Every structure is written in C-alpha cells, then in structure tokens.
Amino acid sequence: MWTAETAGDMEPKVAGLIAEGGSPQSVLLDFSRVQRLDTLGGTLVRGIEMAFGARGIPVERTGLSKAAATIYGEISEGLSEAAPVPAKQKPAVIQALDKVGEQMVEAGRDVVALVSFFGEVVAAAGSLFTGVGRFRLAAVVTQLDRVAFRAVPIMALITFLIGGIIAQQGIFFFRDFGADTYVVDLVSILTLREIGVLIVSIMVAGRTGSAFTAEIGSMKMREEIDALKVMGLNPVEVLVLPRLIALVLGLPLLTFIGNISAIMGGAMVAQFYGQIPLDIFFTRMQEEVSQRHIWVGLFKAPFMALIIGLVACIEGMRVKGSAESLGQQTTASVVKAIFLVIVLDGLFAILFASLGY
Template identity: 40%
Template sequence: MSTFSAPSTVSRPENAPGDAELHEEGYAAVLRLRGQWTLAHHARLERCIAALRGRVDAMAAGGALEVDPGSLEALDTAGARLLCGLLGAAHIARLLEDASPLPRERRALLRAVAEAMQGSAEATAAEGGYALGDVLAHIGQTMGVFWRHLTGLTGFIGLILATVLRVAVQPRRWRMTALVANLERTGLDAVPIIALLTFLVGAVVAFLGATVLASFGASIFTVDLVAYSFLREFGVLLAAIIVAGRTASSFTAQIGSMRANEEIDAIRVLGLDPVELLVLPRVYALLIALPILTFVAMVSGIIGGMLVSATTLDISPVLFLSRIEDNVGLIHFWVGMAKAPVFAFLIAVIGCLEGFRVQGSAQSVGEHTTSAVVQSIFVVIVVDAIAALFCMEMGW
C-alpha cells in the first residue's frame, strides 16, 4: 500500500489522524481534508465520513461544494478509496486536474483508485444481467469461438497444402527419418490396442445380434451384421477415435512443449519452416498409418464376431467366411477404407494446430492437448455421419 506525505499547512500534531470538516456559508460549503488518510486511521475516517455524507451529498448535488485538500498530510490506497466514495466522480475529477493543489503523486494514486472502483462497479452491474440475455450472450460467445476455430483450421490446412506443393518438387527436403519415426509411433505401436479393442467390440456386436435375431430364427444374419458394421463403419471409426485420443494428443503435447520452450522460435531463427519440419512428417505418417490400422480393426472385429458365432450359434469359421464372401460386396470394404485418409489428415492437422496455439505454460499445454482430442473425435464423428448419409443417397 503506497503512502504519500506532505507538510501540513495547518498547525496540528504530527501524524494526526485524518478527518474532514464541512464549513457552510449560505448556499456554499467548503470541505477541508486534514491529517493522515491512511489504513491506520481507517475506522475513524469511516465514522467521520458517515457523519458528513448526507450534508456533503446535498451540497454536491447543488454544485456548491468546494474541496480543500491543503491540510492533507498523508494519503494511501485505503484513504483514497474512502475519499472517492465520499466525493463522487465529479469532485474527484476536479482534484485530478493539473491546477489541483494535490501533489502529482497523490493525483496519480487517486486516479488509479478511482478507475479501479469504476471498473469494479461496471463489472458488478454487468454480472447482474438477466437470464435470457446471459443465455444469448453465451450462445454468441460459443459461436464466435467455433467460427474462430473453423477459420483457423481451414487456414492451417491451406498452409499445409501450400507447403506440400512446395516441398514435393524438392526431394532433398523430404524428411524420411522423421517420417519413419512418426510412422512407428503412430502406426506400429498402436496395432495391439486397436486389435484388442476392435476384437472385443466385434464379439459384443455378434453377441447382441445373436441375442436379437435368434428369436426370429435368423441367427445366420449375425454374420452379415458383423461384416457390414465393421467393413463400413466400426473398423475405421474405432481406429480413428483411438488414434485421435492417442496420436492427436501426442502431436499437440510435442509441438506445444517445443513452443513453450521457444524451440519453434529457434527453428524460425535458423531459417527453417516449422510446418515443413514438424507438421508434414506427422501428417504423412498418419496418412499411411490409419488405413493400415483400419484394416487391422476390420479383421480383428470380424474375428471377434466369428469367435462368438462359433461358440454360441454353432456357425463354423468356414461357414462364417463363406457367408461374407457370398453376401457382402467389396464396395463396403472400399467405403470404409476411403474414409481413413480423410480422418487421418483431419486428426493430424488438428493435433499440430493446437500445438502451435500453446501460449508458453504447462497449463496451456494441457488445455490445448485436451482440446485437440475433443476436436478430433468431434470432427471424425461428424465427417463419418456426413459420409454415411452421402453413401446412402448414392446407393453405395
């Protein structure tokens, strides 16, 4: 808390407590501020102000009040707050003028306290609001955030495509070591978890199909259910969701940590392109890895359904595969596989973009990592739904 002191022009004891006196002369009045308006005398000053407030307000409303701070010995933030509350904005503005008898440092302190109190009052008034307005404001803010994310994503996609075209004609700038390293992390290391999860999901789908279809005497159609679901939807969707949670978060954390440590700035200082150096190898690796993982997910899911069919429905593996060959067209396999590169590109772009948005703290890294996972899964599901509607309309 800052305190400013000056010699008193009135004969009073040194370090005397602050007070105020109102001298009325007809329709005019002078408010004399005396002593030390500091935190040490806060309680006494509050009592003094409470006794004067009604008369001061009446004189101030009539425009007949003058303030004389000549005997003010000391002023700190606590005293300035009391003074602002007593005098109001108009008289505080007069004290802040260059012609005011207050020293410059006290005017600066009084101005800072007045602005802080005004901002606090405005914030309190804004917090009041009303229910419908708050809801509409929240909707508007959410739409604004969504629009900024969408424009940022499309702009980053354009930057990546421009970099791809520029680098494609210069084979010496291809970073094969980074590509292979990212391919191992995003593809090979993800095979066990994707195979296990899709195997279990395939078993669950076959069990549910057998439970429902058995009452209609159509247990054999469990084979069709498993094959259609994993070739068209579940294989690529489950693989993409697992990759979104596993790889998009990894991309964001890696690039975000580099940004927090100012390594991205160092790369630019060296004359290198961060998009070419950090983004392209990750995008290429995921474009290669996700179709392979999708194929693994399809095979694992079908094997899980085959195992349940063999144990609960007495459908042998030979009959199961024969049924798939006769009744399930190859188009369903290609529909599922065609989605994989699209999902891979979107997941990689979102993961890298959120990494570049990190502001430089560990908290920011965590927030953007979470955002990357949520956005990736959301985009994957939305694009999959759009693709399903498109294929249905096309008859594929």
C-alpha cells in the first residue's frame, strides 16, 4: 500500500532507490500489486519517475487500476505545473549582454514609433491646408500661453543664474592670465550658441513635456481619446497639433528671453566680481560677437521644440489604464526628450562646425 500510513516507511526506500538506481536503459513502474494508492503515496512514486526522467531515462507505467490512474494522473499534472524544471542560469556577462541587447531593440522600436507618429502629425497638418481638417486657433493660443508666457519668469531666473555662474568661473580662471575681459566672449558666445537654447529646452522638456504626457495620458485612461475617434475627430489633429505648434512658436521666444537674461546675469557678475563696467562689457560684446551666433542658437530651437512635443505626446498615447502606467510614461517622456535634445544639440554643433559657421 502506498498511502499516508506507510509513507514514513516508504520515503527512505524511495530515496535510496533514486540514489542507488544508477543509469539503466529504462525503468518500469509496476502497479499491479498495489492495493491502495492515495495522493501522498502517489507523490512518492511520482518522485521516482521524475528523478529517472531528469537523467534522460525513459520511464513506463503498468498495472494501474482505474481509480489509481485517476489519482496518479492528477498528481502528475499538479507536480508538473507547480515544479517546472528550472532554467539553467546564464553567466553574469551573458545576462548583461542580453540586457543591453533588449535595451537596443527597445530603443529601435522607439525610433520607429517616433517616426511613424511624426508621419501622422504631418498627415494631420496636411489636412489643414487641404481644408479637410480645421485649424484650432483658440487651442493654439491657450497652449502658447501655458508653454511660453507663463514660463518666462522661471526661464529668466534659471538662465540669469547660469549666465552669472559662467561669468564667475570665467573671471576666476582668466584672472590668472590677465585676460578678464575675455569673459565677455565666453558668456556671450557660449550662451547664444549653446547654453541658452539647451538650458531652455531641458527646462521645457521637464516642465511642459511632462504636462503634455500627463494630460494626454489622463485622457487615454478616461477613454476620452476613444470618444474623439467615435465622434469622427482625429486625436492627432485635436490634441497634438495645437501643442506642437505652440511649442515650435514658444521655444524660440523663450530662448531669446533666456539669452538676454543669461547675458545680463553674466554682465552683473562681471561688474561686481570682476570689476568690468557694464558699458565696457556690452561694448566688447558688440565688437567681438557677431549676429551669426544669435541665429545659430535660435535656429536650433524649433527642432528641439518638435522633438520635445513628439516625445511627450507619443508617450501620453502609450499610457494604459493605471496610475502606475501614467507615472512611468511621464518619467520616460522627460528622460527621452532631454536625451534627444542633447543629442540633437551635438549634431547641430558638428554641422555648424563643419560649415565653419
């Protein structure tokens, strides 16, 4: 009998059989003399079968009564689901390479999705010119107010501080060489070409991009986007285009204000820390800094605005039906937008350097 009453005596014998069974060509489990079989006894028998099966030895069964076959079948199915064979652990290096590969594949999918979404935006914008779509001026003005005008104080403050820090560090090091006035060139050119537009774009990605993702994501969670489709409206035309247009118009404006604020911060620090009067600062700036530096920075702004808007909106469209998903996509929106802004700035720097501009 293979029951709970005899399990205590049978368990050591089963363990010994498994340990000393060796590697026979096959194993036959004969149940013809088993008078009673319950779940505990069947589990012991199943352990013998699994142990030899794991060694690659075929195991056959014979002599099972109908009742015993039913019990043993349920035990076999339950143990197979509850205790799957563990996968072989990969070396740490292989796991790291797998993770890198997965991230690269995911990045490729993001690029494809971004390009596809950009195509949808272009198609929606084209519908405005063909008369199929409708230009929503009120939505654009509302978004422009939120994106640009309400952001002026914080952008001006941040760029003012950045300009002051650049001037202080420049004076601190130039002073050893008696070249204090070169801080004017440093602050002006660096701000107009790179720092102004880059800092403003990063701030917009964190402030406005996250807001776009959260807004569209909340609408996705409440099925408002599906409702727009049912009403025959294009969500890209209604939700995405006004935000993108506002960003493309507002970011150059914020960049221009940020440039002025950063230069003013640098000029004030130069006066009080470096004893460079304001009239000398701006006179040298006018003599040494050409207008092309202004246009280089402003030229980058619309492209960075487009990248920020596309990433923010597509991440909002990816939100599922949970608050956790909304938080994840908002975080991903800010991180991806900042990364792409920096990459784009580097590409523009290479382009203008190769053109000698």
